Amino acid sequence: MQLLSANDMAKLGCGECGGCSACCRGMGQSILLDPYDLFLLQKATGLHFGGLMQEKLELCVEEGLILPTLKMQSGTDACGFLNGEGRCSIHPYRPGLCRLFPLGRKYDEEGLHYFLLEDACEIRNRTKVKIRKWLGLPALVQYERFLTVWHELRISLQEQIEKQPADSFAQEINVKFLELFYQKPYAEEEDFYEQFEERREEFMYLFMCSMRSANRSEANAGQKQQSNNEETGIKKQ
Numbered sequence: 564m565q566l567l568s569a570n571d572m573a574k575l576g577c578g579e580c581g582g583c584s585a586c587c588r589g590m591g592q593s594i595l596l597d598p599y600d601l602f603l604l605q606k607a608t609g610l611h612f613g614g615l616m617q618e619k620l621e622l623c624v625e626e627g628l629i630l631p632t633l634k635m636q637s638g639t640d641a642c643g644f645l646n647g648e649g650r651c652s653i654h655p656y657r658p659g660l661c662r663l664f665p666l667g668r669k670y671d672e673e674g675l676h677y678f679l680l681e682d683a684c685e686i687r688n689r690t691k692v693k694i695r696k697w698l699g700l701p702a703l704v705q706y707e708r709f710l711t712v713w714h715e716l717r718i719s720l721q722e723q724i725e726k727q728p729a730d731s732f733a734q735e736i737n738v739k740f741l742e743l744f745y746q747k748p749y750a751e752e753e754d755f756y757e758q759f760e761e762r763r764e765e766f767m768y769l770f771m772c773s774m775r776s777a778n779r780s781e782a783n784a785g786q787k788q789q790s791n792n793e794e795t796g797i798k799k800q
C-alpha cells in the first residue's frame with residue numbers, strides 16, 4: 564500500500580461521477596461521522612443532532628464506543644442526502660469519509676496518511692488530482708491535526724472500555740462522549756477547532772473522574788473480597 568500525503572497526486576478524478584452514486588448507496592453503517600462532520604451537517608441543514616437523528620443519521624457501536632453514521636434509507640438503501648438526480652444535496656458540507664472516497668486514511672507515529680482504495684470506484688481512467696484539492700477543505704493542516712487527535716481519543720477510549728469490566732463505565736463514557744461531541748450544538752459562526760478543543764478538555768476531565776471512580780470501585784471490591792476470604796479462613800479454624 565502506497566502511503567500518500569495531502570500534497571501528493573492520486574488517480575481520483577472521475578469526471579464528476581457521471582451520475583454513478585454507487586458510493587452513496589448500500590454503505591451500511593460504514594460512513595462514521597466525527598464532530599467536524601456534525602458541525603458541517605448542522606451548517607448544511609440547520610438541524611442539530613436530534614433533528615438529524617430523525618431520518619438522516621443512526622447510531623452504531625464500534626468496539627464499545629457509540630458513534631453516529633449516515634443512515635441508508637429503507638426502500639432505497641441510499642443515503643438520505645442523495646437527491647433524485649443521484650447527486651449529493653449537501654455536497655459542500657458532505658462528511659469527511661465522503662470527501663475522501665476513493666481514498667482511505669491511515670494513522671501511525673508520523674501522523675495521518677492517505678492511500679488509494681484501488682477497486683472502490685467503478686470509474687476507470689481516472690485522472691490525477693492533488694489530494695489537497697480533492698478534499699477541498701479550508702485549513703487542511705488544522706483539519707488533519709484534529710483528525711489525528713480524534714483518532715487517538717477514539718482508540719484510547721475503546722481500549723479503556725475494553726479493559727473496564729463494568730458495563731456502567733462504558734455507558735457513562737458513551738453518554739458523555741455523545742453529549743459533548745455530537746448532541747451539544749456547535750456555534751456555526753465560531754471556529755470549530757477551538758470549540759472542539761474546549762469540549763475535548765472538558766471530556767478528558769470527566770473521563771478521568773469516571774476512571775478514578777471505576778478504579779476505586781474495583782479496589783473496594785477487591786478489598787471486600789479479601790476481607791471475605793479472611794473471614795472465611797477464620798470461620799474454618
Ligand code: SF4
Pocket residue numbers: 577579580581583584585586587664665683684685686
Ligand atoms: S463510486 Fe466513484 S464515480 Fe461513483 S459516485 Fe462514487 S466516486 Fe463517483
Ligand code: SF4
Pocket residue numbers: 586587588594633642643644645646650651652653654657658661
Ligand atoms: S452525504 Fe452526500 S456524498 Fe455522502 S453518502 Fe450521502 S449523498 Fe453521498
